[in-house]
Each structure stands twice: as C-alpha cells, then as structure tokens.
Amino acid sequence: MKLELKKFGTTLSSRPAAREAWLAMRAYVLTDKKPGEKIEVDFTGVQVLTPSWADEFISALQMEYPNEVILLPSDNRSVQLSLEFVNKN
C-alpha cells in the first residue's frame, strides 16, 4: 500500500501535526493493510519536511511495522536531509 504524505499538506513541520497525522493514518488507512504487505511512503508533492515531523510520523510507522516500511526516493532536499537525520539516530 502507498501512503501519500501530500494528503497531510505540503509543509510538514510540527510534532503535534505529525502525531495527529499518524493517529489518523493508523485509525483509518493502515487498518486496510494486509499482513506482510509493504508500506510505501510517497513524498511526491511535499515541499517542506522537518526532522521533527519525520521523527514523529516515520519513526512511529517504522516502529509499528518493522521491515515493512519503504521510503520512496524524493528529489526534495528538505525531505532528503530530514530523513537522513531521523534514520541515522
């Protein structure tokens, strides 16, 4: 299944916003996920991503579904750098 982050906005910035996005995703979207199915996170259309938003949302997703989350490549520098900060820790 594919999660399109642009549905949460083009500027993904604060921790509370990310937490809200994560809770909504878990309650209404991830319930359709089949066991073992990979989750593709699509950053297309996202202009601004901060390490705080990424940490709150992506880290929660990776923790809940270890080895099942695929972060699709993005040519947006704020996405690349924020993911680098989240993944190296």
Place this chain on the structure above:
Amino acid sequence: MKTDTNRKILEFITKKGQTTPKEIIDFIGFSAPAVFRQLKKLLEKGLIQKSGLSPNVFYHLPMSAKERIKGQIVRWVTEEHAFDLETDFYCPTRDVFQARQDKLPKNLIQMTNDEQLSFLLSAVVGEIGNNSFDHNLGNWPDVSGIFFKIDRDEEIIMLADRGQGVYASLKKIKPDIIDDKGALKVAFTEIISGRMPEHRGNGLKFVRRVIIENNLKLEFFSGQAKCVIKNRQTDFLESGKNISGTVAIIDFKITI
C-alpha cells in the same frame, strides 16, 4: 548644562541600544519639550537616529537598517517587561505560526528564485519556531508565543521567544551542562533526547547543517551566549546580552 544633558542622553541611548522618548524623559527628569529639543540637536548632528512611527518611535545610535531591525527584536527579549509586538509578526499560538509558515515557501521562492533553498529555509524556520512552542508549552514565563518576521529588504528571517531559553530546557535532561554557552554547543552539535525514543534535540543540528551547506548566516542567542554560523564556521560566544528565551536571525542573502 545642555552639553551635560546631551552627554547623559547619548550615554543612556548607548547603554539601552534603542530607547523610547518616554524612557529618555523619565531618565533625564526634564520636561518633554526640553528633552525633545536636545534630541533634535543630537539628530541634526548625526549623533543619533530616530526610527519607527508614532507612537512606536525609538532613538538609537547611527546604525544600518539591518542592525536596527535586529536591535528591535533583541530589545523585545531583553526588556524586563515586553512591549507589544505588531500583530503581523506575533504568533501567540502554534496554529498562527503554522498558518504563516505555510505561506513561507512561496514567499521565499519569490525572493530567492531558488526552490530547494526556499524549502530548506522553511524547514529551518519550522524547526526553530516549533522548538519554542515544544519547550515552553504551558510554561511561558510571561508572554506566550513567538515573534516571526521576514524582512524582504534586508533578506533576513527573525524568530524570537521569551521562553525559558536553551540552558533551562537542556539542563533538565543533561545536568552536566553548566552555562548558556555549553547549552548552545550541545543543542547545535550533540544528539540528545528529553523524551526517548523521540529524537528530540535534532532540530538545531539540522538547522546548522542547512546553514553550513548553503553558506548562509545564522545568529542564535539564548541567555548570555550566542551561536554564530558564518562562512561555514560555527562559533559559540558570550553575547554580552541577557536574553530571556531565544532569538534566531537567519541571513539568507545569497553570496556568490
């Protein structure tokens, strides 16, 4: 007598950085017309400058527009009692800040003609501004919320809060930090987290990386210290000021 008054006024303005006519009148203890006569003479001699429009007029030593703008925001966080900010630049809640931040990428693209840099700068602003709310929520010492302004002419972005400051936030989770300078050094260079397993504490490292990679300039003040990132170098220094909360000044003028 008049020369002595002029000297006192000049010394007072020098000490304060920027000051209002009322403060000068209260300090000198003469009538308002008498003080304004002296101020006029000092202005004519080019020894002081006047900025702002009534009733928000400030007197200060001659300085560039950029220094004056920076001085105003530093004044907001150093005064014992905060003066009211213009509503356009005051974000009392995170929602207001978020709404203004959403418009930032478009505005910055118009100013820089660089889409990727504008997105990165917007992320930097998001990290710094949200940090203020994250670390002071329910615990603002006096004025809640932040100051946030982009100055198109001077190509600077400014954020400020009258919160607890970096040292007070960090010493709770890292007691070996002993002062403001040490706190800033940790904040900008070490990964820490106050609420594991969150990677809280990454924000200012990210900010530093963006500033260095894009050869921009950042001055970040908190308490009696400041972090200056300039020409891809980072320095932690005593600021000579006592800032309650934080002030961030990002200079995004592209230097070729």
